[in-house]
Amino acid sequence: LEAHYLAGGNVNTVVDALIAAQRANIELGFERATAIDLAGRNVLEAVQVSVNPKVIETPNVAAVAKDGIEVMAKARVTVRANIERLVGGAGEETIIARVGEGIVTTVGSAETHKAVLENPDGISENVLNKGLDSGTAFEILSIDIADVDVGRNIGATLQTDQAEADKRIAQAKAEERRAMAVAKEQEMKAEVQFQRAKVVEAEAQVPLALADALKSGNMGAMDYYNMKNIMSDTNMRESISNINKENDNNNNSNKRD
Structure with a gap:
């Protein structure tokens, strides 16, 4: 404890974490606890999250199905701290980014936006099966789609913009021929x-x-x-x-x- 204190560690947090881990029957040695504390992680909070998993809510993720309709989805990710990977493991931001990427990929592979609206649990299954918690300090327990909304018709907008661009090109060529x-x-x-x-x-x-x-x-x-x-x-x-x-x-x- 003296050496940990002299190294700049938080003795009280480490002691509280060791007591909480022992009471919760979580394997946590003194050396690992001090290493986690010196790495900048809150070891007590990590033990508490291991006992009581926390929910991470992602922002609205916009994705486009194959029919060109935009789908807005929001997910709640239930995670538990992984004591073994607290040192060197990625944090919550990585979990949110990976879940967002999985939602975009799943919605983008759907034939129509209606299929996504009818089976939102399919997004959860596909994203959960990707092993998104690899290399992070958390273990993903579940991914639940909290909300799904229909956004803009991106396909129609792109076609309209393309038609307008073609029109302008045709007008420019016609004007060039007239000038000639x-x-x-x-x-x-x-x-x-x-x-x-x-x-x-x-x-x-x-x-x-x-x-x-x-x-x-x-x-x-x-x-x-x-x-x-x-x-x-x-x-x-x-x-x-x-x-x-x-x-x-x-x-x-x-x-x-």
Whole structure:
């Protein structure tokens, strides 16, 4: 006791734990009790939990069945302290995490959420058979499902989000095609305007070419007047042809009336 006190241990707790273990017929030696105390565990509480198991309540665990429906489950885990594994064994947080993982796995393997609601004890059996107390300072006596509720329709939500994403992608592609079509149209209009400008530029060169031909003697004055007469005659014939076409159209229209 003196050595344990000098090592920083709690003598009163160790003595009380040894007395309680003896009265409860639990095998607990002095060396093990002091080792548990120096490890930071409450050895008296461990003895009391061995005699009177405690209940650990998990928070709401959300899991999704294969039909996409979310199930919210809460479990109560009855544990008893394992004196042999108090030193180096995991605590309550590990038990809660492992039970939550077991609930998620069991619900996730169910075909529908209705199967989980109809047989909640199936979750307890599957989780209990996994040996979740391995490596912990506790021995799991039972796992009871305290509450099961139906949550959101995760499958429908995911499908809706996917459909919305596909819609946005399709709209973006359509907008890209529209922009390319507009750009192509603008490019064609620019090309047409460019060609028209070249024609106008070429037509502007005709008088200069005629003047240069007259000046250099490659073309005489009579040739120029003959060309003008031919152009005038051509314009007159085109005008007469257009008038005849209009008269024919009017006559045909009158005949139909």
